[in-house]
Amino acid sequence: MKKNKILFVEDEKVLRETLQEALESNKFEVETAADGTTALEFLRKNKYDLILLDIILPKINGLEILKKIKEENKNTPVILLTNLSGPNNVQQALDLGARNYLVKSEYRLDEIVDRVKDVIG
Amino acid sequence: MKKTIIQKVREESRQYGVPFWQLPDFLILMMAFVNITGMLITYYLALNFVDDPRTAVIFVAIESAVILIIGNIVAESSRRVITNYKLKEEFIDLVSHQIRSPVTNVKWNLELLNQEKLTKKQEKYVDRLAGSVENIVSLVNDFVYLSRLDQSKKELTFQRTNMKTLVQGILKEMKIFASSKEIKLKFVNSCENHFAKTDQKKIKIVMNNIIENALKYSYENSEVKVEIYNEKGNLIIKTTDYGCGIDGASQPFIFDKFYRAIDAKELSADGTGVGLYVSKVLLKEMSGEVWFESEKGKGSIFFVSLPSC
Numbered sequence: 001m002k003k004n005k006i007l008f009v010e011d012e013k014v015l016r017e018t019l020q021e022a023l024e025s026n027k028f029e030v031e032t033a034a035d036g037t038t039a040l041e042f043l044r045k046n047k048y049d050l051i052l053l054d055i056i057l058p059k060i061n062g063l064e065i066l067k068k069i070k071e072e073n074k075n076t077p078v079i080l081l082t083n084l085s086g087p088n089n090v091q092q093a094l095d096l097g098a099r100n101y102l103v104k105s106e107y108r109l110d111e112i113v114d115r116v117k118d119v120i121g
Numbered sequence: 122m123k124k125t126i127i128q129k130v131r132e133e134s135r136q137y138g139v140p141f142w143q144l145p146d147f148l149i150l151m152m153a154f155v156n157i158t159g160m161l162i163t164y165y166l167a168l169n170f171v172d173d174p175r176t177a178v179i180f181v182a183i184e185s186a187v188i189l190i191i192g193n194i195v196a197e198s199s200r201r202v203i204t205n206y207k208l209k210e211e212f213i214d215l216v217s218h219q220i221r222s223p224v225t226n227v228k229w230n231l232e233l234l235n236q237e238k239l240t241k242k243q244e245k246y247v248d249r250l251a252g253s254v255e256n257i258v259s260l261v262n263d264f265v266y267l268s269r270l271d272q273s274k275k276e277l278t279f280q281r282t283n284m285k286t287l288v289q290g291i292l293k294e295m296k297i298f299a300s301s302k303e304i305k306l307k308f309v310n311s312c313e314n315h316f317a318k319t320d321q322k323k324i325k326i327v328m329n330n331i332i333e334n335a336l337k338y339s340y341e342n343s344e345v346k347v348e349i350y351n352e353k354g355n356l357i358i359k360t361t362d363y364g365c366g367i368d369g370a371s372q373p374f375i376f377d378k379f380y381r382a383i384d385a386k387e388l389s390a391d392g393t394g395v396g397l398y399v400s401k402v403l404l405k406e407m408s409g410e411v412w413f414e415s416e417k418g419k420g421s422i423f424f425v426s427l428p429s430c
Contacts, residue, residue: 083222
């Protein structure tokens with residue numbers, strides 16, 4: 001069976017590797033990008049079933065990426081996964097078409113995997 | 122206790138970071154004062170210098186100029202207030218983000234570690250660490266919510282909320298913390314209608330605070346019981362602990378900002394005195410209430426009431 005492919009954009013190495021490991025052990029195929037430019041490059045070359053996106057990123061921030069994704073890849077679902085909890089960020093992300101907005105520190109790994117399964121189970 | 126106007130002005134001046142004479146409210150009051158005084162003087166001049174209307178005209182012109190200047194200061198100070206507020210928001214967002222990131226690292230990796238084969242002793246240490254990490258998460262959250270309380274009313278989204286599911290979810294999340302103190306968590310459902318009209322995110326903050334406090338201030342090997350029931354059109358969530366309780370002298374102040382009862386400081390060093398204050402303000406905004414009964418050395422019962430729907 002073909003695995004669902006996820007692009008996980010996160011600049012913090014340890015967080016990136018930890019969640020990647022958790023997702024892969026749940027039978028997802030995961031590619032990672034550590035900054036905005038690399039993420040956009042991957043998005044131009046490959047097709048993903050879901051994008052997990054941080055907001056504070058080097059070069060291009062997550063909300064800018066989300067805007068571009070929605071312009072070019074309208075159907076790919078995006079979950080914002082960040083430690084920013086300001087209502088303005090949440091509203092902006094949802095207005096731009098994010099499927100969900102999760103504050104990382106509030107969720108256990110298995111809960112994040114569940115949220116991913118909710119979208120591309 | 123009601124605050125005097127001077128106290129309110131001082132507080133706002135501190136909060137917005139501008140001197141009191143630049144507060145928009147103060148300046149608008151000044152404009153009204155100049156306007157009324159100007160009208161009265163114009164009236165007096167018109168009566169007494171009717172032969173020379175130029176005097177009255179000159180005065181009206183001066184008055185208009187003063188009002189224009191004050192209006193300009195109002196606009197400028199409002200801009201400063203907005204800028205200060207935005208800076209404060211950005212600062213809080215950034216600081217909380219910087220703290221949350223390493224905490225998330227620890228939290229997620231402890232979870233992975235917990236999935237490995239550990240000895241009983243190792244499991245106990247991991248549970249202790251996980252409990253501490255959750256404490257840091259809730260401390261940061263408390264400060265973020267505290268800083269945003271003044272605008273939280275604008276952000277309320279009332280929904281029909283299943284309180285049984287919500288409370289059970291919180292109890293599930295607290296399981297590790299409870300087991301680190303060997304406390305039994307008990308849930309009693311005496312409700313016919315589990316639904317309340319409330320903001321789901323905000324009520325979760327409130328119930329997290331109440332249940333976490335019950336665990337924090339419980340003695341080891343005791344029990345925390347959460348019961349939900351209906352009473353007079355309301356849904357009541359009753360949280361009982363058998364811990365240090367609250368001494369009589371501290372009881373009137375426990376919902377005050379930054380207040381911590383003496384026994385609370387002794388039993389748990391990491392509280393901030395913010396959780397109950399935030400909870401009370403949020404509940405008031407959601408037409409709910411919070412109150413308690415407590416006996417020093419025996420424990421406390423906290424009641425949260427919400428309108429059923």
